[in-house]
Amino acid sequence: MPPRKKKTHSVSTSAATSAASSAFPSRAPSPTPRQPFRFFDLPSELRLRIYEEALHVREPLDLDPDNPRLIHPRLALFLASHRVHEEAYRVFYSQPLRLFPSHGRFFHTKLPLVARLPPRYRAALTTLELRLGPGWSAPPRSQKISENLRLPECVNLRTLKVFVELDPSERVFDGFRGKGATEETYKWFCLDLLRGVLGQVPGLETVEIDAFPSVRRDAPLVVGLRREIEMAGLRLVWGPLRGWEKDRDEQGESGLERGTVGLGLGGAGAGGGGVMRVVEVQA
Structure with a gap:
């Protein structure tokens, strides 16, 4: 068999290849790497x-x-x-932290969140929330102010928010308070919690009381909370949800009810005979 001849490229073929390659631009150089944001x-x-x-x-x-x-x-x-x-x-940790869990599988835990935090995280806390109402018929034994909470380590805590969901001293709760409980049982339970916090937090300055619209400002629980705060010499403010104003003391009047006064609903101008009638709606 004769030896295979090597292929040779003609000048015309090389020229055509060069012309074709020049018709397409070469790949652009890679962009400059993006610098990290400082x-x-x-x-x-x-x-x-x-x-x-x-x-x-x-x-x-x-x-x-x-x-x-x-x-x-x-x-x-x-x-x-x-x-x-x-x-x-x-x-x-500068945002509010709830002192005791209000629902779920942690409701009866002996170690709420504040007790589980490392000391430097506790020291960063500025606001605690004490929610009153959950478990009112049988207050959990785990909800008590003890040294396990490490509240004295909350050196930057300045505000305590007390939110009242309900006051079981009302007559509507008769027969539902639990065995051996009176209309004042839950009130004294709540006041003991408040006294414990006030006694253990070193730098507390302000206590805010707020509630659901069904809670009256003259309810026994609210009155007792207010008395404890005043006796401790702390600043008392009223929360925004309930609609209370510091200089007003209407019984059970909410922001919604005050709004109806301006509309003339239920008064003499609305054919009510001079008696305002308000229907309180609870969400």
């Missing part, structure tokens, strides 16, 4: 605002079955760097 070059006020947007939630912090879905992803920010953690955890 977060800590931002002013501290702007960094804190970003932390608030990323970390703050609507409800007070609490032991809740939904925490792995709602809270845990936010805390991944703590792992970005040591400096981010030092700035971010103070912002996260």
Whole structure:
């Protein structure tokens, strides 16, 4: 068999190939690598605002079955760097924290969230919420102010929010208060909780009382809370939900009811014979 001849490219073929390749532009050079955003070059006020947007939630912090879905992803920010953690955890724990769980499988826990925090996180707390009403027919024995809560370590705590869901001293609760309970049993239970917090938190300055619309301002529980706050020499403010005003003392009047006065509903101008009739609707 004769030897195979090598292929040779003609000049015309090479010229055609060169012309074809020149018709298509060469690949653009790779773009310049993007530089990382220098977060800590931002002013501290702007960094804190970003932390608030990323970390703050609507409800007070609490032991809740939904925490792995709602809270845990936010805390991944703590792992970005040591400096981010030092700035971010103070912002996260500056939002209200509920002293005792109000529902769910943690309702009877002996270690609420404040007791489970490391000391430096407790020291960052600025606001506690004490919610009164859940478990009123049989107050949980686990809800008590003891040294296990480590409240004296909350050195930056300045505000206590007391939210009253209901007052079982009302006659409508007769027959539902539990075995051996009187109309004042739950009131004294709540007042003991308040005294315990006031006695153990070193720097508390303000106590806010708020409630659902069905709770009257002159209800025995609310009156007792107010007396304890005044005796402790702390500043008392009224919360926004109930609609109370500090300088008004109408019995059971809510913001909705005051609004009907301006509309003339139920009064003489509405054919009511001079007697205002209000129907209180509870959501």
